Amino acid sequence: MFGYLRFALAFFVLISHVDVRFFGLNPGVIAVVIFYILAGHVVSHLWEDILPDGPGRIRRFYRDRALRIFPLYGYVAVLTLLFLVVTGYAEPRFSLLKLVNNFLIVPLNFYMVIDSAILTTPHWCLIPPAWSLGAELQAYLLLPVAFLHKRLKLLMVAVSFCVYLLANLSIIDPDYFGYRLIAGVFFIFVVGSAIQAAKKSSKNGGLFDRIYPWAIWGGIALLGLVFIQKGLFSTAYTKETFIGLLTGIPVVYGMNRSRVKLPGNTLLGALSYGMFLSHFLMVWGLDYTGYAEKAGIAYIPVITLGALALSCLGVMLVEKRVDSVRKKIKRY
Numbered sequence: 001m002f003g004y005l006r007f008a009l010a011f012f013v014l015i016s017h018v019d020v021r022f023f024g025l026n027p028g029v030i031a032v033v034i035f036y037i038l039a040g041h042v043v044s045h046l047w048e049d050i051l052p053d054g055p056g057r058i059r060r061f062y063r064d065r066a067l068r069i070f071p072l073y074g075y076v077a078v079l080t081l082l083f084l085v086v087t088g089y090a091e092p093r094f095s096l097l098k099l100v101n102n103f104l105i106v107p108l109n110f111y112m113v114i115d116s117a118i119l120t121t122p123h124w125c126l127i128p129p130a131w132s133l134g135a136e137l138q139a140y141l142l143l144p145v146a147f148l149h150k151r152l153k154l155l156m157v158a159v160s161f162c163v164y165l166l167a168n169l170s171i172i173d174p175d176y177f178g179y180r181l182i183a184g185v186f187f188i189f190v191v192g193s194a195i196q197a198a199k200k201s202s203k204n205g206g207l208f209d210r211i212y213p214w215a216i217w218g219g220i221a222l223l224g225l226v227f228i229q230k231g232l233f234s235t236a237y238t239k240e241t242f243i244g245l246l247t248g249i250p251v252v253y254g255m256n257r258s259r260v261k262l263p264g265n266t267l268l269g270a271l272s273y274g275m276f277l278s279h280f281l282m283v284w285g286l287d288y289t290g291y292a293e294k295a296g297i298a299y300i301p302v303i304t305l306g307a308l309a310l311s312c313l314g315v316m317l318v319e320k321r322v323d324s325v326r327k328k329i330k331r332y
Contacts, residue, residue: 003269033244040192090119109134160187175236274311282306
């Protein structure tokens, strides 16, 4: 079932980038928050159930995550780079440092202090939604530390939630610290990790894993009521991140406990990452050709189908080969 969820979330991100809004809310922001929860869930399963214990466990963890994120990203980034070189779309300006930042991914959510933009009009990097991958990779660097040191995990979670709260009270920047920077969202990744670990509560799951996701859910629900009453919601995605947590926690928890197997789940899960990465390339391509102004109601379907075609090609050319290497890493 997680494949269906990933695909739906990737589609929500796609439509958010063509200015679709629901009751004034950005569906892409809600989707990214749920993606954070899913990422924590996946790596907890990887750490606890798949990777063999031993001195090389952390190294294998990092290699697996790098192989999951970078190859398909590199495929789409190269295609985008070729498109920009050939067409000159949006007046790209290339520099070695900016290209390195784009291919490293990690600096991309620090766009407010690190200029990684390749396009000039608009001012964007090669794959605009990849800033969230920067936050995700930073979480992957920190999560093994949290897995190995329980008390330190408690401190990291407490600090992260405090940063998130301060951001949504607009004491610090709510957009940066409440949504984009790892300091304010790390606790969300741990929510997903705890949901996965709590499933084994009769054996290895601890009290923290069973209580923590629902403590966060209850805390966010209470804060939401207070924010509504006091009119404290900022304009920078506070509502969306609250909704992402309030919907994402029960959805991921329910799917984690479900034994329902749906046809096409694996395929949709495989295509979702490529669609997430490549839809901006389709948007730019349609804009460059002038089709965007003529497409009408076909605009979103064309972007979606084009992004899916690029994703399918990437899965066949890149993902299948990389997956065989990842399987070897997990065994040894």
